[in-house]
Amino acid sequence: MSQSSGAAGIESFYLEARTIEPPVGFRERALVADRDIYARAEADWEGFWAEQAAELLDWFEAWDTILDWKLPFARWFIGGTLNVSHNCLDRHVAAGRGDRVAFHWEGEPGDTRTITYADLLEEVERFSNVLESLGVTRGDRVAVYMPMIPELPVAMLACTRIGAVHSVVFGGFSSEALRDRIVDAEAKVLVTADGGWRKGAAVPLKANADVALEETPSIDHVVVVRRTEVDVEMRSGRDRWWHELMADARRHRVPEPMASEDLLYLLYTSGTTAKPKGIMHTTGGYLTQVAFTHKYVFDLHPEEDVYWCAADIGWVTGHSYIVYGPLANGATSVLYEGSPDFPTRDRWWSIVEQYGVTLLYTAPTAVRTFMKWGSEEPAKHDLSSLRLLGSVGEPINPEAWMWYFEHIGGGRCPVVDTWWQTETGAIMISPLPGVTTLKPGSATTPLPGIAAEVVDDAGKKVAEGGGYVTITRPWPAMLRGIYGDPVRYRDTYWSRFEGRYFAGDGARIDDDGYFWFMGRVDDVMNVSGHRISTTEVESALVDHPSVAEAAVVGAKDATTGQAIIAYVTLRGGHHASEEHGQSLRRHCATKIGPIARPKTIVFTDDLPKTRSGKIMRRLLRDVAEGRDLGDTTTLADASVVEEIRARAQAAPSEE
Numbered sequence: 001m002s003q004s005s006g007a008a009g010i011e012s013f014y015l016e017a018r019t020i021e022p023p024v025g026f027r028e029r030a031l032v033a034d035r036d037i038y039a040r041a042e043a044d045w046e047g048f049w050a051e052q053a054a055e056l057l058d059w060f061e062a063w064d065t066i067l068d069w070k071l072p073f074a075r076w077f078i079g080g081t082l083n084v085s086h087n088c089l090d091r092h093v094a095a096g097r098g099d100r101v102a103f104h105w106e107g108e109p110g111d112t113r114t115i116t117y118a119d120l121l122e123e124v125e126r127f128s129n130v131l132e133s134l135g136v137t138r139g140d141r142v143a144v145y146m147p148m149i150p151e152l153p154v155a156m157l158a159c160t161r162i163g164a165v166h167s168v169v170f171g172g173f174s175s176e177a178l179r180d181r182i183v184d185a186e187a188k189v190l191v192t193a194d195g196g197w198r199k200g201a202a203v204p205l206k207a208n209a210d211v212a213l214e215e216t217p218s219i220d221h222v223v224v225v226r227r228t229e230v231d232v233e234m235r236s237g238r239d240r241w242w243h244e245l246m247a248d249a250r251r252h253r254v255p256e257p258m259a260s261e262d263l264l265y266l267l268y269t270s271g272t273t274a275k276p277k278g279i280m281h282t283t284g285g286y287l288t289q290v291a292f293t294h295k296y297v298f299d300l301h302p303e304e305d306v307y308w309c310a311a312d313i314g315w316v317t318g319h320s321y322i323v324y325g326p327l328a329n330g331a332t333s334v335l336y337e338g339s340p341d342f343p344t345r346d347r348w349w350s351i352v353e354q355y356g357v358t359l360l361y362t363a364p365t366a367v368r369t370f371m372k373w374g375s376e377e378p379a380k381h382d383l384s385s386l387r388l389l390g391s392v393g394e395p396i397n398p399e400a401w402m403w404y405f406e407h408i409g410g411g412r413c414p415v416v417d418t419w420w421q422t423e424t425g426a427i428m429i430s431p432l433p434g435v436t437t438l439k440p441g442s443a444t445t446p447l448p449g450i451a452a453e454v455v456d457d458a459g460k461k462v463a464e465g466g467g468y469v470t471i472t473r474p475w476p477a478m479l480r481g482i483y484g485d486p487v488r489y490r491d492t493y494w495s496r497f498e499g500r501y502f503a504g505d506g507a508r509i510d511d512d513g514y515f516w517f518m519g520r521v522d523d524v525m526n527v528s529g530h531r532i533s534t535t536e537v538e539s540a541l542v543d544h545p546s547v548a549e550a551a552v553v554g555a556k557d558a559t560t561g562q563a564i565i566a567y568v569t570l571r572g573g574h575h576a577s578e579e580h581g582q583s584l585r586r587h588c589a590t591k592i593g594p595i596a597r598p599k600t601i602v603f604t605d606d607l608p609k610t611r612s613g614k615i616m617r618r619l620l621r622d623v624a625e626g627r628d629l630g631d632t633t634t635l636a637d638a639s640v641v642e643e644i645r646a647r648a649q650a651a652p653s654e655e
């Protein structure tokens, strides 16, 4: 396959062997233009991170110990105190940069707001006082369920200012998912909005929240931002309008000095069981690594760059690379509320052109969707401001990588494919754009200070070839645990391979030591970059009164990476039909959220089971992906599979 040679120069013409050097113009101005940083970090990795912490952040009191590591519990920068909102706001304003734009915000309907660092600081201080007036103090949990509006980062930063812990719940989650997360965290206050705009419609966030609030005894108050102006019910004594509280709030609030290891936030993510895990992130180490990676992976020049991470703040990507990393570094960002095809399929490209975006960070599923919509959409706009592109959330296939590189980046922008997880808190494996030779489809190598290895089943390092991705020593932004469940923390991440963190991903290492990620090896699906557990969807399905048994697998999908395929056995008296499939999809959306709707539902009288009664998911995946079946000798009843295969071929799929 031949490729046109852009400014960056493609040196090889074969798929796996294509390499792309950093463009000369890019390298000349890059913050890291020398590979020495890798060796320097490796020689003294603790010292390296301490240097970053000192250089990138403001500390009220210095730490006395860099790292205390008692596997699996790490504590970084012990004795140090700092405040996240001070680092993200006050210090920039104090340095005379109050007029710099923090966010160019654009609502889906086309309304805009320009928010400077000084503006943001004022709002955060006021909202800190609002939270305190509602009884929130250090260590209390605040749940946040909001659209992509400026009040969302304001709420998060206000929590950090007073030492409260936020738990942001993605606005696409259902009432029940919200309820479970509020209950697990025992949140005292919920911050939400009447709604948010998505594809021209108002998503009824407050109405969803009201259903959750029926069963959340810990919540004393609800603060509601007016956004869509749909009618909402305000329960007196509990529910208050954001704008009314803010109008009455005092202007100033000093940032609370927090210990480096104080809890900063909880973020729930799917694991292999039905119960989501409250991933715990703390203060000093987390902020150090997000600031470091945001600065060097995106080669941020804060005085000139306009950075846009097009994720939702409800996911970890938004926490680390819309809110904390960019603000800690004094960056100017774009924040966009809505969907990429409203009102037309070139909305993103008009935003890039309008604000002169230089750094764009998005997910492979978005890139593949844009590919499907055609290169004429970006071609309608002047995208020449772009100088770097990023990818996150799932493996990016070489074809999508090349399309992104050529049609969005004009062949001149390095593409940084960044591998990391909710649990890692910050980017772990990624190019440094001024020095790394890129290979389309590879996240390349661990960043300076990070040590990752691929191992085989026995936990032995694989120098070249496939295996499991592990991390071999603690890193500053690593999760500190699962909220309320230290045993699950150890079991999930630190017990499969002795002395190593197990990421749950498979990867291949090539002869240059580059990582080629291959997806999850456990029962977690990755749909459009969102983690969903197969068990969670199965529990939602069997919760439906008509369902006797369900097995869910993720199957390869050209646009969304994986798609949810559900095999369902109905109870007696219930009949398979397309309408019934729709009602099961609706049920999953109610239990978890619209992202959990199965694309295909295969009704079947039986599921393939081993003699001991375990469902053989591997076979179901083979069926879903149209592969020949491997070993079926352990099946209790081999004829079941043929039956399922025939039905799977006939089952309708939802687009």
Ligand code: WTA
Pocket: 269, 315, 316, 317, 391, 392, 393, 394, 395, 396, 417, 418, 419, 420, 421, 422, 423, 443, 503, 504, 505, 517, 518, 519, 520, 526, 529, 530, 531
């Ligand atoms: C996958 C998102 C390949 C991976 C930041 C990981 C990736 C999971 C990449 C974490 C990438 C993320 N290449 N796979 N560049 N980035 N993943 O917690 O399977 O939502 O374990 O964090 O996404 O998803 P999470």
